[in-house]
Amino acid sequence: MPMPVNAAVLTKPGQSLELRPVLLDDPLETEVTVRTVAAGLCHSDLHYLDGSLDMDLPAILGHEVFGIVERIGDAVTRLKIGDRVVATVTPACGVCNQCLAGRPTQCRRVDEMRARSRPKFTTTDGEPIGALGGIGAFAEAFVTGESSLALVDDAVPANVACLLGCCITTGVGAAVHGAHIGAEDTVVVIGCGGVGIAAVQGARLAGARKIVAVDALSPKLDLARRFGATHTVLAQADQEETLALLREIEPDGFTNTIEAVGRTTTAELAFDALAPSGTATILGLMTGGSRINISADALVYGDRRIQGAYMGANRFLSDVEMFTDHYAAGRLDLDGMVTRTIPFTWINEGFAAMSDPTTIRVVVEFEGENA
Ligand SMILES: [Zn+2]
Ligand SMILES: [Zn+2]
Incomplete structure (x- = not known):
């Protein structure tokens, strides 16, 4: 049964995101439903928001995200309910020529892995809503493939863990x-x-x-x-x-x-x-x-x-472990990169704050990990 969740929906470039209830589909066999805890506002999101990059609308942006596994499909083997996870826009199949050559961000089967017979998100009237990067993190929960998710150690708090999904992965x-x-x-x-x-x-x-x-x-x-x-x-x-x-x-x-x-x-x-x-x-x-x-x-x-x-030529699952060790040892400063953490409902103000040159990252937080 599709699940009602609140989301920030982009209907027209140049306009504010519209906060409204949408329906989230059940996870398919190899998919996972993640309860969103914290999501970073990335410049790529902003480019779709202001129309400088194109996508089909309406859509739910957001791809730099940390959350908790809430449901798993029948064929999911690596993750279980309650796991702390961070998502990537570059899932990898593990068996194509690029994956086998150690270049998972160039996986040739991404479209195949993301393919779905029905939309992940719909309006309450059943109209499809797109999800950026096969994620769509600006919603209380999202569905994505198991291969798009890496486990995160308890040592990394939610509002900094989300950065591992995009800006840290890409830059480091x-x-x-x-x-x-x-x-x-x-x-x-x-x-x-x-x-x-x-x-x-x-x-x-x-x-x-x-x-x-x-x-x-x-x-x-x-x-x-x-x-x-x-x-x-x-x-x-x-x-x-x-x-x-x-x-x-x-x-x-x-x-x-x-x-x-x-x-x-x-x-x-x-x-x-x-x-x-x-x-x-x-x-x-x-x-x-x-x-x-x-x-x-x-x-x-x-x-x-x-x-x-692209995306830092990452090896996402092992990179998250590497970043976590460097963070725990004090060699990678994640906390300092989060300029502000704000409630999800302030997301439009958050995007406005990105033009301040002293802002590195604004993170929107949902109910909180322990809520
Ligand atoms: Zn990004
Ligand atoms: Zn592949």
Whole structure:
């Protein structure tokens, strides 16, 4: 029987989310119903909200989420009712060529795993409502595949655990799995939002000797220093000037750059700032059809590389364990990344607060884990 839950529904880009009751379907065989406890407001959600990224509407956004397993399908084997879990938008089948090659974020069977004969969410009149990333976390409960969920240790509180699902996975993952940063590396992180700050932390965790944070807003640079940046550069209107400031720090260029903005120009800056044989890792999601313009000479003569690392090239289940150990040991600061925790019903105010440059993450909380 479909279950009534309160949700924040996006009906039209540019408008506030509408808080209203919807119906949530039962879990299918390999699915799990999760009671939502805490969900982070991510810039990707904001891009759908303001219409800069496209999706079918109405829909329930939200993909960075922690909750408690409430129901399981008959074929679920790894999770049980009462488990503490965090969700990812990159489920992996484990048996396709990409999964077998150790690249689960490029799983070829994601659509197949998400396929469903009926919608997860509907209006109370039975009209379908979409769910972002096969999740739809801005609801009191959601249904997703078992392979989209990782167990979370009791050591990680709910309102910080949700960050493991997107911004930490993407930013720390980019440094560790994407860029393979080590003690010899000099790193530039372009863009100091949640993902950028997580990339700064990832570079610090991985032992980089220099970590330069770049952003157009100076309060964000102050934040980046708190999380491990050794140098900061205020991005200039003329990108050549930004590049010149970076050259003052490393005249020969950097071994690694990580782009966490999602613009072609910052991706080009990431490439231009590289030393010979350096690697630019591009994380930001760009408007469909975008193309990046780089120097063929710098690429070919200088052995430079430019690569994607979608969702931090994560290995979600084991990454959550890795992040938890670093968090417990004090090497990964999750608490400091949650600027504000607010009740779910304030979600529209939460999105408005994201424009404040001192905000890293706003988290909406539902009833609370022990309610
Ligand atoms: Zn996200
Ligand atoms: Zn696969």
